[in-house]
Amino acid sequence: MQSPKSHYQNFLAEKYSWSLGDLSRKEKDQLEFFRSFEISPQGNGVAWDLGAGSGIQSIPLEKLGFQVTAIDFSQKLLSEIMIRKPDTKIRTKVADIRSGDLYQGVSPEILLCMGDTITHLESEKEWENTVSLWASFLSTGSKLILGYRDLSYGKPGDKNIFVVRSEESRIFTCQLQFTQDKVEVTDIFHEKSDKGWTVSASSYNKLILPIEEVVRTVSRKNFELKRRDEKNGMKFILFERL
Secondary structure (H helix, E strand, O other): EHHHHHHHHHHHHHHHHHHHHHHHHHHHHHHHHHHHOOOOOOOOEEEEOOOOOOOOOHHHHHHHEEEEEEOOOOOOHHHHHHHOOOOOOOOOOOOEOOOOOHHHOOOOEEEEEEOHHHHHOHHHHHHHHHHHHHHOOOOOOOEEEEEEEEEOOOOOOEEEEEEEOOOEEEEEEEEEEOOOOOEEEEEEEEEOOEEEEEEEEEEEEEEOOOHHHHHHHOOOEEEEEEEEEEOOOOOEEEEEEE
């Protein structure tokens, strides 16, 4: 069993953007989402994208006029932002969102954490500590936007397997094995070459964070819930720092 960081570094990072499908379409979807939440520069114009990956949220935020810092523990994924958008002014930073050293300097008016990043934390305690860091760092009026998949629908012992994406020569499958407070995720990648098919796999844990518990935890840290939504199984929540 690998940590989420080692899973990405050793297995998923090179496949991640491909697994998402049409990235231009994904960016348009995110831009529409931000507009539906009425997200636009209102203060200092600074936005931080935690767990930014290859930038499918960072790039739309820049289009909306924000000065964006994209933060992730994968340098490979962050480097794809510049490759896909050479004229971007997005700044990138390799860092762990759990680190107190990250939260220094000017508070952004938007702090974004999407794409299941919060479920990559290793325990509820780490999740609560991370929210505390956000609360200490953000100024009154700053917005916190969370997006993630609530895995609390599964019961311990349940197993679910599905195809993430497939092409003629590549198939990416994911298996979920539910336990009490975590889900064991196994990513399985089949690839065809002249010599036939090869298969590789890697496993890591995701944290189960029921949506109501997420709302309660963040609200207790002096954030006010402003809006929530759901699309394609993903939960989206907007808070404002009091």
